[in-house]
Amino acid sequence: MTPGRKKCLYVLGTVLLYLAMIGMNHRDKEEEPARTVSGQNIKIEKNQEEASYEERKRVALTFDDGPGESTERLLDGLKERNVKATFFVVGEKALQYPKTIKRMKEEGHIIGNHTYSHVNLNSMSCETAMEEVRRNSDLIEELTGERPVFLRPPYGECAKKMKKELDMFIVLWDVDPLDWSVQNTGAVTASVLSDVRDNDTILLHDIFDTSVDAALQIVDNLQKENYEFVTVEELMFP
Ligand code: NI
Numbered sequence: 001m002t003p004g005r006k007k008c009l010y011v012l013g014t015v016l017l018y019l020a021m022i023g024m025n026h027r028d029k030e031e032e033p034a035r036t037v038s039g040q041n042i043k044i045e046k047n048q049e050e051a052s053y054e055e056r057k058r059v060a061l062t063f064d065d066g067p068g069e070s071t072e073r074l075l076d077g078l079k080e081r082n083v084k085a086t087f088f089v090v091g092e093k094a095l096q097y098p099k100t101i102k103r104m105k106e107e108g109h110i111i112g113n114h115t116y117s118h119v120n121l122n123s124m125s126c127e128t129a130m131e132e133v134r135r136n137s138d139l140i141e142e143l144t145g146e147r148p149v150f151l152r153p154p155y156g157e158c159a160k161k162m163k164k165e166l167d168m169f170i171v172l173w174d175v176d177p178l179d180w181s182v183q184n185t186g187a188v189t190a191s192v193l194s195d196v197r198d199n200d201t202i203l204l205h206d207i208f209d210t211s212v213d214a215a216l217q218i219v220d221n222l223q224k225e226n227y228e229f230v231t232v233e234e235l236m237f238p
Helices: 003-030 032-055 071-080 091-096 098-106 126-144 160-166 185-195 209-224 232-236
Strands: 057-064 086-089 110-113 200-205 227-230
Touching: 057 209, 057 232, 071 098, 071 209, 086 091, 091 098, 091 126, 098 110, 098 126, 110 126, 110 232, 126 160, 185 200, 185 209, 200 209, 209 227
Parallel strands: 057 086, 057 200, 057 227, 086 110
Antiparallel strands: none
16 A cells, blocks of 8 residues: 555545544434433432422421410511411410410411410319310310310320310420520520421420520521421321
């Protein structure tokens, strides 16, 4: 082969190779990217949906012993944050703050029963204890048009007989920062944030300003961590 012919073949080969590469590139641009890009998009969207579903955590805020002077401020803060909570109210307090009780109901919160005069249900006969609960339910029904179905007995205990005869759901709690004793917004907030887990019920008392502030800080923090605030009803019957 002469050097001239060799060079000619070399150039021809290079040109053919170049054309082949352009052809492949062209096909890539026309077909592959379209399919790959849309395929990737679908996959990304699906992954995001799965992740957000898996990461969704639920928690219930519950408030005992109110209403009190700070409760309206709490209701304002919950409304601002689109949060529904559960209030275990005491009959004697409900009589003092009937408008607050009505507002709770209007704004979608659950009103539970915490007895009429915050008695220790263990220290009395079952009949008297049930009367304490019934009397409070009568009052709440009178104020809101709805009889409570959730009961939080003061001091945690309640006879099985009572549960059966009153046909109510007893609601206890998982997270208790002892806010009534601590009465310090930062400490109560920190305690709840370190203890809380998915599906927990948090116990606070809306009769303390410090607890109201803590509740709103807890909401702000946990909402950032993908927690959804639900009522005890939603937590018990998802
Ligand atoms: Ni109490």
